[in-house]
Amino acid sequence: MSSTAAPPPSANASPAPGRSLSAWWQATPLTVVFALFFLIPLALILMVSFWDFNEYELLPGFTFKNYISVFDGCSNMADMCTTLRTYLSTFKFCLLVWLITLVIGFAVSYFLAFHVRSSGVQTLLFVLCTIPFWTSNVIRMISWVPLLGRNGLVNQTLMEMHLVDAPVEWLLFSDFSVTLAFVHLYTMFMIVPIFNSMMRIDRSLLEAANDSGASGWQTLWNVIVPLSRTGIIIGSIFVITIVMGDFVTIGVMGGQQIASIGKIIQVQTSYLQFPLAAANAVILLAIVLMIIYGLTRLVDIRKEL
C-alpha cells in the first residue's frame, strides 16, 4: 500500500526540477521511519519464517519446513487442505464485501457529490457518515449481537409479526453476520476516496454530456465512473487489504467458527509457533501484494493523483 501512496518520482514527466541534495534530505525522515517500522520488521519476519522452533524457543537456521507445513496435504484434491480452504473462505468474504461496499460507497458518494448542492450540507452529511467511527471497532461489532441473536430484536420482531415460527438462526454467527459487520465497518473506506475523486470531476463535463444528449445512465457510466476510477481503486485496496488480514471481525461475528488466515496466524503466535506464523504472514503478504499489483494495473494512480 505504501508503495502506491508514495510521492511520484515522475519518471516519465519532465525532468525533476530539484533533485538536489536538499531533496534527499527532505526524504530522509520518512525513509528512516519507513525502514525502521516497516522494512526491518518485514525482513525479520521473512528471516524467522525460515527458522525452526520447538515448544519454547526459536532455533535460528534455514529450513523450508514451515512453508511445507503450511501447504501440508494440499496436493490431495479430494479433501481440500486447511490453508486452501481458509484462503477460499477469506477470498469469498473479500469479494462479497468489496462488491457491497463498492455499490453502497459509490451510491452514497454520488449522492453527496452531485445531489447535495450546498457545501455546508455536504460537509454535515459527510461528518454524519463518520459518526459510527467515534466508537471502537469491537463495540460496533458487538452491538450487532443483541440485535441478530436467537432471542434478539430482529427475531423477536419477526416472531411477533408471525413471519417465522422459529427464530432465524443464520442471522448471527454466520457468513451473513460477518459480511454485514464488514460492510458496516468498512464502507466508509470506500466513500472517502470515491467522494474525493468525484469532487474533482469538472462539472462542465457533465453539462457537456447533457448537452450532447446523453441520458443519466450514459453520463454515469461513460463520464462519472471512469473519472472516479482512482477513488474506486484506492477504496478497493483499503477494503481488500483489511478483509484479507482480519481476524477480529470474523472471530466475533462468526462465532469463532469461520476460518481466516489472520486467525490462524494469531493462534500460532499464541502457541509460540512464530516461524510458522511468519511463513503464513509472508504468504498472505505476497497474495495481498499481488492483488494490489493487479488493481494498480487498472489505473495509473501516480498519474491520476
Add this chain to the structure above:
Amino acid sequence: MSDSLPESIDASTAANVKRRSLLKGTAGILAAGVFPAIHAQEKIVLRYLGTAVNQDKAIAEKFKADTGIEIQYVAVTTDDVTKRVVTAPNSFDLVDTEYFSLKKIVPTGNLKGIDTKRIKNADKITTLFTTGEIGGKKVGDQGTAPKKVIYLEGEKSKVFAKSPTQFMSLIPTVYNADTLGIRPDLIKRPIDSWAELLNPEFKGKAAILNIPSIGIMDAAMVVEAKGLYKYPDKGNMTKKEIDLTIKTLIEAKKAGQFRALWKDFNESVNLMSSGEVVIQSMWSPAVTAVRTKGIACNFQPLKEGYRAWAAGFGLPTTLSGKKLDGAYEFINWFLDGWAGAYLNRQGYYSAVLETAKAKMEAYEWAYWMEGKPATQDIKSPNGDVLAKTGQVRDGGSYEARMGGIACWNAVMDENNYMVQKWNEFVAA
C-alpha cells in the same frame, strides 16, 4: 530525616525556586546513598501478569490496605500469559499462570524457583498439589497434573524434580474442576454425560472452548463418553489419537452442532445468558456470572468426571531486592486466608484450606466446601445472591468434586501437531 521531607515539599509549592534547590539537594543526598529512610519507604508496585479472571480489584485493594504494596494488573488471555513469560520476562514482577503452561515456561529458565522456606503456609498447601491425593485418595493424573511439575530441582533449575524439594515452580492459588455448563430451563431433562455435548438434540446450540490445549481435552472427554476410544492419557495424545479426536469434532461441526466457539470468559457468559447456547464446556465462575444475572445455569457434574485446572504464582528470574520481597509478601498474604475465603466464595478453591476456613462463616464453609444445603442465602463477594437457602452446590463437596478429576489441562508432546489439527477443525 524522613519526617522532614513532606514538610519541605509542602513549603516548596509556595516557593518554586526553593523547591528546585531542595530537589537538587535531595537528589544529591540520594545519590550519595545517605538517605536510607527514604529508600525503605519507596513505594513498591508489583506488575501482576495473568488472565482477567483471577485479577480481582478487591484483592488488590485489600492487599494494599494491609501492606501498602500496590498491585498493578496486566490482564491478557491464557495463551498470551505463556507468550509473555517466554518472550518478555522483564515485563512483570509476578505471574499468575496455569500449571500446564509450565512445560513451555520452565525450560526457558525465565522462572525462579520459589523458596518454600520463605512461605509461611507452604506445608499447609493442599495435598492435591504436593502428592496428588485428596483425603488420602489418589485422584486422576492424566495430563499435566500439578504434582508432576510443582517442584524444581533448584532455584535456577530448568527441569522438574521427581520428588519434593525446597523449590516450587508455582505456588498454587486457585484451582477447580471444569465440566459442562447447561441451561436447565432450556434443556428440561437431566444431563449426566460428556457425550451430550455432541448429542444432535442440541444441534446449533452447543459450544466448545477455542483454546486448543483445553478444548481438545473436553473433546477427548466426549470421545471417551461416547465409547469411541479409550485414551491411555488424554493429556498426552499420539498423532493418531489427535486425528481421531479432531475428526470427531469436525464431523460434529459439519453437521451444524456448534453455535459458536468461545475463547474468553465473557464470551462464554454471553453465549449462555443470551440463550444462543444451551450446553457448552464452561468455567465455574462463568456459571456463577450467568446465575448472578438471574438466569438458571448448572455447572453439571457428569459421570465421567471433571477436567481439572490449577493456577499459581510464579516469579521471574530477574526479580530481586525490594520487589522480590514484595512478591513474597504478596504470596504469603494470599495464602493467609482472606484471599482464599474470597476465592472460595466465587466458587474456586483456595490452596490453603485451613486459613480460608478461618475467614469464612460456618454456613458458607458448609455450603461451598462440604456440599451441605445452604442454611441461609449464599452471596458472592460483591453481594449478589448466588444460591437461596436450601440449595446445594453443583458437584457437592470439595472431596466429591476434586476427587472426581478425570484429567488435567495439559500441554502435549505433540502440541504443534495438535494446534495445526485444531486450525483444521476451525476451518472445516
